[in-house]
Amino acid sequence: MEKCTNLAEMKEWCRAIPKIELHAHLNGCIRDSTLLELAKLLGEKGVIIFADVEHVIRKCGRSLTECFQLFDLFHILATDHETISRITKEVVEDFAAEEVVYLELRTTPKNNEAKGMTKRSYMKAVINGLRSVDTVDASFINLNGKTESFCEPMQKSCTTCMEKKKIYVRLLLSIDRRETTAAAMETVCLALEMREFGVVGIDLSGNPVVGEWDTFLPALKYAKEQGLPVTLHCGEVSNKMEIQAMLNFSPDRIGHACFLDEDDWEKARLSQIPVEICLTSNLRTQRLSSIHVHHFANLYNANHPLVLCTDDTGLFSTSLSNEYYLAAETFGLDKKDMLQLGANAIEFVFADSEVKKAIREIFRAFERRLTDEFPSWKS
Ligand SMILES: CNc1ncnc2c1ncn2[C@@H]1O[C@H](COP(=O)(O)O)[C@@H](O)[C@H]1O
Ligand SMILES: [Zn+2]
Structure with a gap:
């Protein structure tokens, strides 16, 4: 009985503490309700057969291959600019809510010629989505290159902004492993161009069994030369040569890292590369036999830099609070550990030092409030 209470308390704690999300794919985080609504509309237009799609969207527990088939479907459902703006707004609001x-x-x-979409216009739609967020107070950088800041917190008259949740949002542009060197380079150039609009880095993702490292290397090198941080999906499947090449590249962060051998870990340890841990994603895509053998435990015990992330909240029906709870419950971490784990992630964000300073202050304010209300919460 006591354990139940403790678990319920821990669940509530993981929801309530401030958190940092560093690995979330926009189209993997679409709400199921939005996907079904979009599918219904396309069904009515005869573009897809709704009954077939409904079954795919509602399915639980997918293999990695099925996930990538589903992404192709998501991209059919969310192709026009308006939908991209809408899902961006919803995803930001969902993260802020927890x-x-x-x-x-x-x-x-x-690029989608049929929809008159270019990579640049796609990104403008994302920025428009950020601009349209209104149920929470989102801070990003707007199209004029000015920082879109929160309402002045001391403005006591503005009660709505005092009550709204606040969230800093920054963007990473992903290179899909199906892309050519030229397409990858186009994405890096776009990211550099859009730095003033909140783009802070580059990601390499997509089906891990598709594409060759050498194809993306020139673009990733260029990003690095230009001072744009890079994070790589690394070792999501077993591929020794690629994992070694990726670690030799010295990325600023890596995601997943499920199939690193001891010598790879040695290298990652030496360079202290932060690891984006996606527990549910790894479990659902059968990257490991059980959560109890997840490399989180070793990394955590060795004090290796790591951050808990969701990967795809929609695809895996999870949330960041849920990922925190899963880690706490599985690896026996307490409230203080979880808050500290969250705060550690501040050092791995790609945003500038001003933003880091502001987030540090949010964590400090949370601790101060707690200490005032429950002086013994840490013991
Ligand atoms: C499950 N693990 C994963 N491994 C690798 N890549 C993944 C992924 N989950 C998502 N993506 C990448 O993100 C895209 C969807 O979001 P965006 O269209 O970019 O917003 C997918 O098409 C894939 O390229
Ligand atoms: Zn991912």
Whole structure:
């Protein structure tokens, strides 16, 4: 009985503490309700057969291959600019609702001639989505290159902004592993161009069994030369040569890292590369036999830099609070550990030092409030 209470308390704690999300794919985080609504509309227009799609969207537990088939479907459902703006707005609001105070949202800019879409216009639609967020107070950088800041918190007269949840949002542009060197380079150039609009880095993602490292290397090198941080999906499947090449590249962060051998870990340890841990994603895509053998435990015990992330909240029906709870419950971490784990992630964000300072203050304010209300909460 006591354990139940403790678990319920821990669940509530994981929801309530401020959190940082560094690995979330826009199209993997679409709400199921939005996907079904979009599918219904396309069904009515005869573009798809709704009954077939409904079954795919509602399915639980997918293999990695099925996930990538589903992404192709998501991209059919969410192709026009308006839909991209809508899902961006919803995803930001969903993260803010569960106390995510800094979100690095990644997405793959897409060309789609039939929809009159270029990578640049796709990104403009994402920015428009950020601009349209109104149920929470989102801070990003707007199209004029000015920082879109929160309402002045001391403005006591403005009660709505005092009550709204606040979230910093920054963007990573993803290179899809199906892309050519030229397409990858186009994405890096776009990211550099859009730095003033909140783009803070580059990600390499997509089906891990597709594409060759050498194809993306020139673009990733260029990003690095230009001072644009890079995070790589690394070792999501077993591929020794690629994992070694990726670690030799010295990325600023890596995601997943499920199939690193001891010598790879040694290298990652030496360079202290932060690891984006996606527990549910790894479990659902059968990257490991059980959560109890997840490399989180070893990394955590060795004090290796790591951050808990969701990967795809929609696809895997999860949330960042849920990922925190899963880690706490599985690896026996307490409230203080979880808050500290969240705060550690501040050092791995790609945003500038001003933003880091602001997030540090959010964590400090949370601790101060707690200490005032429950002086013994840490013991
Ligand atoms: C499950 N693990 C994963 N491994 C690798 N890539 C993944 C992924 N989950 C998502 N993506 C990448 O993100 C895209 C969807 O968001 P965007 O269209 O970019 O917003 C997918 O098409 C894939 O390229
Ligand atoms: Zn991912």
